[in-house]
Amino acid sequence: MPMTSTIPDDARLPAGETAPRPLPQPITRFTAHGVAQVPDIELKSNGRQRALALTALAGGGAYVLWRASATLSPAVMLAGVSFLLLEVWSLISLAGTTLQAWHLNAVPIPEPAAATELSVTVLIPTDDESPDVLLPVLVAATRMRLASEVVVLDDGRRQWLVGMCDELGIEYRARETREGGWAGNVNAALASLTCDVIVVLGADQVAKPDLIGHVLPYFEDPRLGLVHIASDAVNEHSSDTIGRRESPLARLDFEERILARGRNRWNAAYWAAGPAALRMSAIQAIGGVATVTHGQRIRTSIRLHADGWRSVHHGEPLVRGRSDRGGMSFEAGVRSQTRDHVAALFCESSLWRLGSMQRAAYISALTASADRWRLVGYLALPVLMLVLVGPPASSHVATFTVLATATLVLRQVALRAMGRGWAPRWRSATTSVVRLAAGLGRASLAILVIAAVLLLAALLVVPGHWMISGSLPHAETTFGIWASLWAATGLMLVVRAVARHARVGGPSERRRAPRIDVEGHVFLDGVRVHVLDLSLGGARLLCYGVVPPIDSYCAMTFTDPNRRLAVVTGTVVAVSDRPHGREARIALEPDQTYVLGAILVDALDR
Known part of the structure; x- marks a missing residue:
C-alpha cells in the first residue's frame, strides 16, 4: 500500500494531474568510466613514438652488453646473473610491446554499413x-x-x-x-x-x-x-x-x-x-x-x-x-x-605453423601475464641481494646504479609514448601486485606475505643501520642508499595494493545487475529528484526536499526510450546526508524489469 507522505504541498503535483509537469528528463548521458576515448590524433603511429621505442631498445641493449662484460665476476655471480636475467627479460618484453604497438592503423576502422546482403x-x-x-x-x-x-x-x-x-x-x-x-x-x-x-x-x-x-x-x-x-x-x-x-x-x-x-x-x-x-x-x-x-x-x-x-x-x-x-x-x-595464455603458448601446436612475425606478436601477448613476476623481481631482488650476497656488480657500482635507474626510466617513457595516452603509469604497478596475488589464489594472504618480505628487507637495509654497525660489509654506500630507496618504493606499492584490495574486496558483482552511473531526473512520489545510478534492482537518488522514510513504499516516474511515462515502485532501504541534499537508496520490485531494462539499454546506447 502506498504510504501517506509528509512531502510539502508546494512540491507535489497539482490536484487532478495524473502525470508530472514538466515531463521527467530522459536519462541521457552514460557516465561510467568506459566512455571516454583518446582522440584519434593521439593514436597515430608517428615518428616520435617509434624513435623513443628504438632509443629505449638500443639503450637497453647497450646497457645489457656493458653489464655482461664489465660488472660480473665470480664473487658476485649469483646476484649479478640473477639481476641481469631480469633486465634481459625486461628488454625482451619492451621489444614485444614495440612490435605490437608499432603501427596502429594498418587496418583502418571502416565506415559502418547501413545495409547488407549477408545474413x-x-x-x-x-x-x-x-x-x-x-x-x-x-x-x-x-x-x-x-x-x-x-x-x-x-x-x-x-x-x-x-x-x-x-x-x-x-x-x-x-x-x-x-x-x-x-x-x-x-x-x-x-x-x-x-x-x-x-x-x-x-x-x-x-x-x-x-x-x-x-x-x-x-x-x-x-x-x-x-x-x-x-x-x-x-x-x-x-x-x-x-x-x-x-x-x-x-x-x-x-x-x-x-x-x-x-x-x-x-x-x-x-x-x-x-x-x-x-x-x-x-x-x-x-x-x-x-x-x-x-x-x-x-x-x-x-x-x-x-x-x-x-x-x-x-x-x-x-x-x-x-x-x-x-x-x-x-x-x-x-x-x-593466465591458464589460457599458458595453454595457448605450450599446448597449441598450430601456433608454430604461423609466420614468424605473426608468431612473435602472439608470443609477446601471451607472455604478458608473466610481467607481474618481473615486477616483484625488480622490487625484491636488489634488497635481497644486498642483504644476502652483496650488490649485483663487482665494480663500477655507482655507474651501475645510475645506468640501471636511467634504463628503467627510459623504458617507462617509451611505454608511455607508445601508449598514446593509454599506457600504464607507475601507480598501475599497484594493480600488477593485486593481479599477481590473485593469480596465486588467496589474494589477501599473498599480498600480505609479499608486504612482509619487503618490509623485513627494508628494515635490514636502512642506511643508518649498516653504516653505523657495518653489518653489511659487501654493500657500497651508493648501492645501499639506492636499494633502500628502492625498497621503500616497493613497500609503498604493496601497501597501496593491500589497501586497494581491501577497498574493492567482497562478493563479486559479476552475477548481479549492472549498476550504471547516469544523469537525468525522475519523480519520486511526485517530487523531482536527481538520479545518481540505476540498476534493475534499485536506484540511488539525490533528493533536495523531504525524503520518504526508510521502509516506506514509493513510486518513481520515468520517461521511457519512446517518450512515454513509466512508473516503477519500490521500497526506501537507506537514507544518508550529502553536501547538496539527501541520498535515498531504493530497492525496486522484481516484476518491473522490462521497462527498466529498456531504460538501461537506452542509457548505454547514448
Whole structure:
C-alpha cells in the first residue's frame, strides 16, 4: 500500500494531474568510466613514438652488453646473473610491446554499413546468469540493426529464461548435455545455422545497436574469418582497473586500445574476453570453436590463422560489460586468463605453423601475464641481494646504479609514448601486485606475505643501520642508499595494493545487475529528484526536499526510450546526508524489469 507522505504541498503535483509537469528528463548521458576515448590524433603511429621505442631498445641493449662484460665476476655471480636475467627479460618484453604497438592503423576502422546482403545471427551462450544480468543483454540484442536472428543458447535449461525470450521475440535453445562448456554450446548451434556471419556475445555484454554495421565492412575481405570487438566496463571502480578519473590508466586499456589494435599489422589479432564476429565458412573449416579445457577463444584464433584466415581487432568499444570489483570471482578470472595464455603458448601446436612475425606478436601477448613476476623481481631482488650476497656488480657500482635507474626510466617513457595516452603509469604497478596475488589464489594472504618480505628487507637495509654497525660489509654506500630507496618504493606499492584490495574486496558483482552511473531526473512520489545510478534492482537518488522514510513504499516516474511515462515502485532501504541534499537508496520490485531494462539499454546506447 502506498504510504501517506509528509512531502510539502508546494512540491507535489497539482490536484487532478495524473502525470508530472514538466515531463521527467530522459536519462541521457552514460557516465561510467568506459566512455571516454583518446582522440584519434593521439593514436597515430608517428615518428616520435617509434624513435623513443628504438632509443629505449638500443639503450637497453647497450646497457645489457656493458653489464655482461664489465660488472660480473665470480664473487658476485649469483646476484649479478640473477639481476641481469631480469633486465634481459625486461628488454625482451619492451621489444614485444614495440612490435605490437608499432603501427596502429594498418587496418583502418571502416565506415559502418547501413545495409547488407549477408545474413547475421547473434548467439548468446549462457549458463547460470541471473535475470537481472541477462535482461539488458537480451533487450539490447533485439535492438541490434542488421541482425537476421538472435539466439540464446542456455546450458542452464531455465524456464524463466524461456519466458523472457518468448516475451522479447528471441529464439531459445537448450541442448541435452553440457559437453564442451560454452564452446560446445556454440558448436552445437552451428550445425543448424545457415547464416553467413555469427556474432558471439557474452551473457553480461550489452551491445550497441550498430555493432553489426561496424564489423560487416571488414568481411569484404574474403579471407577474413574473425573480428574481435573491444569492450568497456560499466562499473567505474574494480579490482582490474585503476580508473580513468585518476591520472594513471590500467593495463587493460593499454591492451584493448593499443596492443590489440597494433597486432592487426601482423595479422595476429585474437579473440579475447570480448565479443567476436566470425565468418561461418571459416569457423566450420576448423571444426568449430576449440573445445579445449583452457584458452578456447585464443586457440580458436590460432587455428583460424594456421588455416590461412585473417583476423582484425576493432578498437572502438561496441559493447558494455562488467569488471569484477573483487572477491573470489576476480581471483578466478586472473587465474583463468593466465591458464589460457599458458595453454595457448605450450599446448597449441598450430601456433608454430604461423609466420614468424605473426608468431612473435602472439608470443609477446601471451607472455604478458608473466610481467607481474618481473615486477616483484625488480622490487625484491636488489634488497635481497644486498642483504644476502652483496650488490649485483663487482665494480663500477655507482655507474651501475645510475645506468640501471636511467634504463628503467627510459623504458617507462617509451611505454608511455607508445601508449598514446593509454599506457600504464607507475601507480598501475599497484594493480600488477593485486593481479599477481590473485593469480596465486588467496589474494589477501599473498599480498600480505609479499608486504612482509619487503618490509623485513627494508628494515635490514636502512642506511643508518649498516653504516653505523657495518653489518653489511659487501654493500657500497651508493648501492645501499639506492636499494633502500628502492625498497621503500616497493613497500609503498604493496601497501597501496593491500589497501586497494581491501577497498574493492567482497562478493563479486559479476552475477548481479549492472549498476550504471547516469544523469537525468525522475519523480519520486511526485517530487523531482536527481538520479545518481540505476540498476534493475534499485536506484540511488539525490533528493533536495523531504525524503520518504526508510521502509516506506514509493513510486518513481520515468520517461521511457519512446517518450512515454513509466512508473516503477519500490521500497526506501537507506537514507544518508550529502553536501547538496539527501541520498535515498531504493530497492525496486522484481516484476518491473522490462521497462527498466529498456531504460538501461537506452542509457548505454547514448
